[in-house]
Amino acid sequence: MTRKMVFVDTSKCTGCKACDVxxxxxxxxxxxxxxxxxxxxxxxxxxxxxxxxxxxIEKYENQKMNFLMRKAQCFHCAEAACLKACxxxxxxxxxxxxxxxxxxxxxxxxxxxxxxxxGVPKADQANKKYYKCTGCIERxxxxxxxxxxxTCQPGALEFGERVVLLGQAKKRLTEVQKTNxxxxxxxxKEMGGTTFLYLLLDRPxxxxxxxxxxxxxxxxxxxxxxxxxxxxxxxxxxxxxAVGVLANLLRGNYRSSEDDSNNHANS
Amino acid sequence: MAINTQIKNxxxxxxxxxxxLRFTKGERLSHWVHAIAFFxxxxxxxxxxxxxFQPAMLGVGGIQVAxxxxxxxxxxxxxxxxxxxxxxxxxxxxEWLKSVFNFTRADLQHVTAFPKxxxxxxxxxxxxxxxxxxxKINSLITIFGSVFITLSGxxxxxxxxxxxxxxxxxxxxxxxxxxxxxxxxxxxxYLCLLHPDSNPALAGMINGYVSTKFARSHHAKWYxxxxxxxxxx
Numbered sequence: 001m002t003r004k005m006v007f008v009d010t011s012k013c014t015g016c017k018a019c020d021v022x023x024x025x026x027x028x029x030x031x032x033x034x035x036x037x038x039x040x041x042x043x044x045x046x047x048x049x050x051x052x053x054x055x056x057i058e059k060y061e062n063q064k065m066n067f068l069m070r071k072a073q074c075f076h077c078a079e080a081a082c083l084k085a086c087x088x089x090x091x092x093x094x095x096x097x098x099x100x101x102x103x104x105x106x107x108x109x110x111x112x113x114x115x116x117x118x119g120v121p122k123a124d125q126a127n128k129k130y131y132k133c134t135g136c137i138e139r140x141x142x143x144x145x146x147x148x149x150x151t152c153q154p155g156a157l158e159f160g161e162r163v164v165l166l167g168q169a170k171k172r173l174t175e176v177q178k179t180n181x182x183x184x185x186x187x188x189k190e191m192g193g194t195t196f197l198y199l200l201l202d203r204p205x206x207x208x209x210x211x212x213x214x215x216x217x218x219x220x221x222x223x224x225x226x227x228x229x230x231x232x233x234x235x236x237x238x239x240x241x242a243v244g245v246l247a248n249l250l251r252g253n254y255r256s257s258e259d260d261s262n263n264h265a266n267s
Numbered sequence: 268m269a270i271n272t273q274i275k276n277x278x279x280x281x282x283x284x285x286x287x288l289r290f291t292k293g294e295r296l297s298h299w300v301h302a303i304a305f306f307x308x309x310x311x312x313x314x315x316x317x318x319x320f321q322p323a324m325l326g327v328g329g330i331q332v333a334x335x336x337x338x339x340x341x342x343x344x345x346x347x348x349x350x351x352x353x354x355x356x357x358x359x360x361x362e363w364l365k366s367v368f369n370f371t372r373a374d375l376q377h378v379t380a381f382p383k384x385x386x387x388x389x390x391x392x393x394x395x396x397x398x399x400x401x402x403k404i405n406s407l408i409t410i411f412g413s414v415f416i417t418l419s420g421x422x423x424x425x426x427x428x429x430x431x432x433x434x435x436x437x438x439x440x441x442x443x444x445x446x447x448x449x450x451x452x453x454x455x456x457y458l459c460l461l462h463p464d465s466n467p468a469l470a471g472m473i474n475g476y477v478s479t480k481f482a483r484s485h486h487a488k489w490y491x492x493x494x495x496x497x498x499x500x
Binding site for chain 2: 085087088089105107108109110111114115119128216218219221222226227230231233234236237238240241243244245247248250251253254
């Protein structure tokens with residue numbers, strides 16, 4: 001399957017939260033008790049049962065208030081930090097660009113959540129497994145749109161081929177920039193290119209997003225240097241011991257060790 | 268088990284003139300609590316480290332049980348050995364610490380000559396103290412490894428209480444500490460179990476005593492001092 005994309009055009013979003021509801025419905029996720037966080041936002045962060053939610057920022061400029069609204073969910077990164085960090089090979093990436101967790105393999109170590117620049121995966125404390133947006137992979141593979149895209153009334157969410165939608169997004173950006181000069185695309189290069197790509201009306205920091213999300217240096221060092229080199233070091237110690245045993249055998253040290261262990265005077 | 272480490276004057280306990288007390292009860296207790304806890308932690312930790320070891324966790328009831336054991340034994344690993352520096356007769360623990368951080372010229376000469384001995388030949392180096400250069404390095408790896416694996420482990424255990432930037436660094440630190448200690452342990456076990464010349468040292472960690480022959484040939488500086496103390500007491 002070719003690389004897919006969901007274009008999140010925040011300039012068209014009305015903050016209706018229908019995507020949130022559609023996600024819950026399709027994925028059979030129970031509703032959770034919410035409370036007001038800020039503005040119209042009622043969900044603070046992802047939970048194992050809430051994979052997408054709306055963030056609201058009220059921005060004041062020239063005594064005029066503008067809503068900056070964003071549908072938050074897993075970005076489905078091309079270079080996914082969670083996948084690299086996973087201890088159990090439970091996270092994989094599909095050709096279509098979706099990053100999915102295999103719950104049979106997940107052991108709940110939490111390395112994915114800590115290394116995700118967006119803190120997306122969340123643990124179900126009862127079964128010790130991590131959950132996040134699946135991108136409705138099972139719908140997509142059956143030629144259906146993701147549930148959130150399917151339900152979006154103002155057309156803020158669009159699903160399609162990445163190459164096609166990316167061009168469309170850029171065209172839309174030039175248009176939006178006429179009225180919102182700070183508008184920008186987020187997700188074209190970030191994390192190797194994300195499957196959920198945004199048109200933001202302001203800088204990512206204003207939305208609480210990292211300006212330059214990357215695979216953490218500590219993660220690269222850990223997985224690409226310390227673990228392989230450490231494996232060689234431990235193997236080397238084992239090999240040295242094997243050689244040592246062999247050398248002692250060949251020298252006949254084991255035979256005579258009883259009587260000559262004291263012949264070895266160093267002083 | 269009663270922890271009685273009160274050995275006021277170990278020299279008086281010497282019964283056999285051909286033997287010399289190398290490690291008191293307290294020192295041996297610390298060593299074995301550390302060693303056993305280390306292996307349990309290594310085994311259960313490997314289950315999380317790699318899917319290669321995960322099936323072996325069925326032996327303890329699955330990976331989730333292994334993770335619980337890992338945390339429980341970690342507390343023993345830190346608290347029991349830590350306490351041994353303050354209860355009972357901690358004098359020798361502190362002497363060990365002081366000694367391993369005092370890396371002398373004789374130690375360096377031991378370390379450079381030792382590879383030959385490791386592979387069964389004869390190495391030449393000056394008389395060694397209670398801990399030779401190699402033992403000091405093994406001790407330093409153990410000390411720093413234990414400290415860093417404990418600190419990083421606490422950050423990983425209570426990850427929600429720490430910023431992600433710190434938790435991310437705890438993972439490589441935890442693995443690096445484990446790797447250093449595992450490599451050192453492999454060498455350590457070879458020397459005490461399979462190395463004919465060093466093997467007599469094992470008795471010192473089991474019943475406390477080593478033969479005077481071994482003490483004289485491997486730790487002459489220490490042996491002479493112990494003899495002096497005995498004669499002067």
